Amino acid sequence: MFRYSTIYINIITLIISAIIFIGIELFLSNYQIFTQKSVLKAGFKVENTQTNSKENKENIKNENTEKISKEQFKEETKEVLNNWYLEIPSINLKADIKEGTTKEVMDNYIGHFEETNKETGNIGLAAHNRGYKNNYFANLKKMKEGDIIYYQYKENKREYIVTKHIIIKDTDWTYLEDTEENTITLITCVENEPEYRRCIQAIENHKK
Numbered sequence: 635m636f637r638y639s640t641i642y643i644n645i646i647t648l649i650i651s652a653i654i655f656i657g658i659e660l661f662l663s664n665y666q667i668f669t670q671k672s673v674l675k676a677g678f679k680v681e682n683t684q685t686n687s688k689e690n691k692e693n694i695k696n697e698n699t700e701k702i703s704k705e706q707f708k709e710e711t712k713e714v715l716n717n718w719y720l721e722i723p724s725i726n727l728k729a730d731i732k733e734g735t736t737k738e739v740m741d742n743y744i745g746h747f748e749e750t751n752k753e754t755g756n757i758g759l760a761a762h763n764r765g766y767k768n769n770y771f772a773n774l775k776k777m778k779e780g781d782i783i784y785y786q787y788k789e790n791k792r793e794y795i796v797t798k799h800i801i802i803k804d805t806d807w808t809y810l811e812d813t814e815e816n817t818i819t820l821i822t823c824v825e826n827e828p829e830y831r832r833c834i835q836a837i838e839n840h841k842k
Contacts, residue, residue: 718752720744720759721784725773731787735760741767747810747821752787756813760821763832771822774832783836785818794818794836802833809833 721728732743739745740762747758761770783794794817801824802809809819816838824830 717789718787719785720770721786722777722781723784724778724781725776727770727773729761729768729770731759737766743768744770750810750819751812753790754816756810756817756819757785758810758819758821763822764825771820771832774820774822774834777834781836782839783818783820792816793839795839796834796836798833798835800833800835801827801830804829804831806831809835 718731719729720731729744731746732739733746733748735745735747740760744759744761746752747760750756750758761768763769763771763774777796777799779796779799781796783796785792785794810821818836820834820836822832824832
């Protein structure tokens, strides 16, 4: 009797132990899966946060770039808005002036040689005369000595009288050198002669 009771108890104990062991294994397995899912979810959130952070930085960068572009545009057009222009009645010309002599500038404006002055001394200007969007110096070849040129920079308007109309080499920059007398120098290409430039030079009229 006692012997059968001991065997029975051992069997019950073994079954209970097996159930407990299986239960622990299932618990640990589910916990691991849960933990992995939590980690994956956390990682996804971090990734989204990083993506959002990058997108925010990119948006801020784009906004800053746009802001700089607007400020640059305002700065570049400031002098035009401040009345910087050239007027030559004899060839019916009146056009705004802008800093620089690149194609981009001269497609829309008369260009100002950056190395020259803007108010006093020798003011150097250049423009296209054919084949471009705007050819402001197309009739420069018709000018003669004694013609009047008006130049305005900001609130200061000066009147000049043409004293020279010559053809120079494209490597001759002496006519753009600074002068003691207030002078304006206009430069443009010569048709079918790429090695030469047309140069109109005028001095301020103090007798007006």
